[in-house]
Amino acid sequence: MSHSLFAADTWRHLDHTHDPALTSWVDSANQPDTDFPIQNLPLGMARQRSPQTGDDGAAAAGTGTGTGSFRPMTAIGDQALDLIRAADAGVFSEPVATALRACESLGLNPLMAAGAHLRGDCRLQLFAALRSDAPAELQARLSQALIPLSEIEHTLPCRIGDYTDFYAGIHHATAVGKLFRPDQPLLPNYKWVPIGYHGRASSIGVSGQTFRRPMGQTKAPDAEAPSFGPCKRLDYELEVGALVGVGNEAGQPIGIDAAEQHLFGLVLLNDWSARDVQAWEYQPLGPFLAKSFATTISPWVITAEALAPFRRAFVRAEGDPAPLPYLDGAANRESGAISIQLEVHLQTRAMREAGELPARLMGSDFGDAYWTFAQMLTHHASNGCNLQPGDLFGSGTQSGAAADQGGSLLELTQGGKQALTLPNGEQRTFLQDGDSVALVGFCTAEGRRRIGFGACVGTVLPAVG
Amino acid sequence: MSHSLFAADTWRHLDHTHDPALTSWVDSANQPDTDFPIQNLPLGMARQRSPQTGDDGAAAAGTGTGTGSFRPMTAIGDQALDLIRAADAGVFSEPVATALRACESLGLNPLMAAGAHLRGDCRLQLFAALRSDAPAELQARLSQALIPLSEIEHTLPCRIGDYTDFYAGIHHATAVGKLFRPDQPLLPNYKWVPIGYHGRASSIGVSGQTFRRPMGQTKAPDAEAPSFGPCKRLDYELEVGALVGVGNEAGQPIGIDAAEQHLFGLVLLNDWSARDVQAWEYQPLGPFLAKSFATTISPWVITAEALAPFRRAFVRAEGDPAPLPYLDGAANRESGAISIQLEVHLQTRAMREAGELPARLMGSDFGDAYWTFAQMLTHHASNGCNLQPGDLFGSGTQSGAAADQGGSLLELTQGGKQALTLPNGEQRTFLQDGDSVALVGFCTAEGRRRIGFGACVGTVLPAVG
Incomplete structure (x- = not known):
């Protein structure tokens, strides 16, 4: 086929998600040295560490101290956003929300299997929800779903078959x-x-x-x-x-x-x-x-x-x-x-x-x-x-x-x-x-x-x- | 440790399961050239092929024509025995039955994780149920759980991680x-x-x-x-x-x-x-x-x-x-x-x-x-x-x-x-x-x-x- 996702215009509908002038209502995402500005929106599997060990961030990393399920999250500035809670808040279209919910405990594999188009939709919808001009009510709801990066623990982003x-x-x-x-x-x-x-x-x-x-x-x-x-x-x-x-x-x-x-x-x-x-x-x-x-x-x-x-x-x-x-x-x-x-x-x-x-x-x-x-x-x-x-x-x-x-x-x-x-x-x-x-x-x-x-x-x- | 499962007496409690004089009420298991006498009792994951394609055994093998879940089975003579139905019939102790039920759709991994001792129990209990002198009532119930090998299709015996x-x-x-x-x-x-x-x-x-x-x-x-x-x-x-x-x-x-x-x-x-x-x-x-x-x-x-x-x-x-x-x-x-x-x-x-x-x-x-x-x-x-x-x-x-x-x-x-x-x-x-x-x-x-x-x-x- 001659048209490919890889061609110059592939991501045109996502172009504004790279506009450096656009900022997030999560202030830390607007710091110039952050790894996770609103233009990034990486995906991972994480959960909040248990309160007992939450104070000892460095030592507890990777030791599996949390008790809840691992959920799909994104990172924005110095915060992680729980994407299932974001789905509950109405951030995502139904296909994206369904794929994200299927990832709970399992890993990102269902989202991976859903293809590049759906992943692009996920990015667009997240971007809209985290932009500085997102509706105040949505900002308030999503603020409840933010967890400081220092308080989360990760598991592998997906089940790696090979x-x-x-x-x-x-x-x-x-x-x-x-x-x-x-x-x-x-x-x-x-x-x-x-x-x-x-x-x-x-x-x-x-x-x-x-x-x-x-x-x-x-x-x-x-x-x-x-x-x-x-x-x-x-x-x-x-x-x-x-x-x-x-x-x-x-x-x-x-x-x-x-x-x-x-x-x-x-x-x-x-x-x-x-x-x-x-x-x-x-x-x-x-x-x-x-x-x-x-x-x-x-x-x-x-x-x-x-x-x-x-x-x-x-x-x-x-x-x-x-x-x-x-x-x-x-x-x-x-x-x-x-x-x-x-x-x-x-x-x-x-x-x-x-x-x-x-x-x-x-x-x-x-x-x-x-x-x-x-x-x-x-x-x-x-x-x-x-x-x-x-x-x-x-x-x-x-x-x-x-x-x-x-x-x-x-x-x-x-x-x-x-x-x-x-x-x-x-x-x-x-x-x-x-x-x-x-x-x-x-x-x-x-x-x-x-x-x-x-x-x-x-x-x-x-x-x- | 000096004692190991590998030592000469390891399988002593299973010794009678190798006695060539012992036969099964499944007649085909007593043929001298069968791969699956009662002394074998291999484990696999299988299901019955759909009736529409059941007549065309050779061509349908491995093509995934069945509709039910894959279940743990053993082979005995020219028959497969559904081990979950055998569990329903009371063949197994509770720990063995639980492990076998956990294998449905997933593969034998739960049974594998349960260890050699439980696997030995599974063998003993299966052997007792398939012996010629097993209670007639049990034979009658298990006969209902037999499927000719020519009518089953297999999937991999387990999820192979590496x-x-x-x-x-x-x-x-x-x-x-x-x-x-x-x-x-x-x-x-x-x-x-x-x-x-x-x-x-x-x-x-x-x-x-x-x-x-x-x-x-x-x-x-x-x-x-x-x-x-x-x-x-x-x-x-x-x-x-x-x-x-x-x-x-x-x-x-x-x-x-x-x-x-x-x-x-x-x-x-x-x-x-x-x-x-x-x-x-x-x-x-x-x-x-x-x-x-x-x-x-x-x-x-x-x-x-x-x-x-x-x-x-x-x-x-x-x-x-x-x-x-x-x-x-x-x-x-x-x-x-x-x-x-x-x-x-x-x-x-x-x-x-x-x-x-x-x-x-x-x-x-x-x-x-x-x-x-x-x-x-x-x-x-x-x-x-x-x-x-x-x-x-x-x-x-x-x-x-x-x-x-x-x-x-x-x-x-x-x-x-x-x-x-x-x-x-x-x-x-x-x-x-x-x-x-x-x-x-x-x-x-x-x-x-x-x-x-x-x-x-x-x-x-x-x-x-």
Whole structure:
């Protein structure tokens, strides 16, 4: 088909929802540095923490202290809005309200399955209700459905049936490849195939996730036999995650021009990695226990609609091959890339105890990804594999081109050979127990409000035993 | 702990359920060649097909023509017994009945989560109700709950959260390795690490599954660039699947002595593979689209209890390293292996149209696996990864040591270089459209009734377009 949701005029009826002059009656949403202006309206699953633990925000995050059901919510400024209560207040059309109510306890999957058009309606209706000029009576009712972000706890935004991790960060693939093959960093298939592998779904958690340092088999190059013990080269990976909206039937591929209609929105994703375990286990079938102990995503899904103003042309470097026709579409070329500023921040236990803020380790731009999520999705379904609402894709590590833009410690320390020195004098080659890693993501563009992704934090606990 | 479910006396209270002298009032269960004598009592999810299509058994299999809910059932001779109706008839204790009722529409996951002890109770109670000496009144009531196997349709036995495919067939790993590395067929990690990778859960289907020949990117060695088209080297893989019962919390490994308590039962598993796609895509992160288009399992889960008489010592060949301590337990050594006779049968479209039976291509023994499922499970959870009830493990291709015992066409045809000739004169290097592959599995031992796995059939449809 020639018309696609991805074409320049796709979101025209939503254009005013990006107008930076429009403000919300929720004052905090109008602060210039908020992640959640009225132009964002992310979607997540949350509930209010129990009053007993509500005072201890930081410690209680992610520990499941609340007692009510998890409900679909949006974030606006420093508040969360309960969307089922908003539906009760008459904010939504009947189809949107029905889809949102179906999400209670289950996750956003029913909304994901309902498609991009309904999601656009949801955005429009929420926008109208939260605008400064919304009816005073509605404002009063919705004020009752606001919960400070500091008082909520999240669960995963949806039931994730399958998780696929791609490898679309060419700077990462090149830097890591160089460590193993200085003369041929990129394998011959890299510029043709959106390389990916199936990941572990059960161990995906939301921001606030803590996990024990994994145990595993490793073998030193000079050792006669491997041994089993705590991972010594524990790392993070800075990725963007995409959640699938509408799926496809088995045997029914999704053409590149239709791919964007199947993408619901984006999150930040930390693909925690045990480098020493990976090095010993990964031949010939790929990473397994080196990755499956934990994966952390940010709880607020930034919708495709919110990201529309930050799209840009998808271009290949001079001399690189054009994608094969099944991965090459006009809309993908015109606006397939999305510019998202990405950063990694690290807070050690000593920093936390001293009240020091996390240190920024690097920054990169998701617009540099070698493949778009539309291409990854089309490739994924090209063999007839059925995708389902809530499936998660990881982008692969998003490093920048420069040496100080590595999206993992493996890159920043050149395979552990050159330690990083933190502002407080501590050094790191790989992660230590007690370290917290925060991924940061936000979009900016001339004449647009900043759209942020919110927190994606995970913390390393000591190994068992 | 020193006592384990795996020790020799574990199933002593179930010993009489293996007594070959005991028969059922369901006459067909007493035929010597049935897969489902009273000593088996497998568990699955099924429903009666609608009467309109009930006459056309073969064509309707797996097409979802029934209208009622899928319910937990067992197979006995040529009949299926609806276990919720059996619960209504008073067959089960209250805890077992409650777990079985919770499975309706959902799958066996609640029963899986309830643990090995309750599953043993379920077996005992079913056995008592189906024995020849069961009360006549009970026989009369249960007769009403029997449905001929030819009139039921299956869905997956459980909701499969994550699917992990291992590589525990050493003869397969050696044969395939030889095709690529004649001088070093097995990689250095093979005898130390139960190699595995995450598989695609969404495309797993039950026996009767049909799927389109996958499209994919391939590159001929002499081609300048890859191309996209139908897979030319489509293959099957003969595997055994294991379903996880009770899971573990994240960060809480499962010791080798406790591993058997977490295994619910076994199925047959066909890991369909696109060899040409795999060859081009798999470096460096492993198989992806070459496997994700379809995986077929047999619908009846053969429980750990039914398989107890076929256990045998797990021994390593002279000169092979002992497993590292975390994978080495006394019970695993004593009775960790399970002897299951495995076969692959092929029926081409021409054979089907001529009314010819499938041709047997090979046979092997699962007792030859290099790792036990207990070891795979302990290894999987050793990094803290949380396993969940209903998770599926594949064993990897189970080939025998001889060249004619290859568990895939890749092996039987030496990489496609030497075609197989079928009884009707047709030749095959890889699968053609219309081919059906049937996996067969059964256990036999001196003085024991034969325990069969039932059908695991899948059929290749032409590629899209």
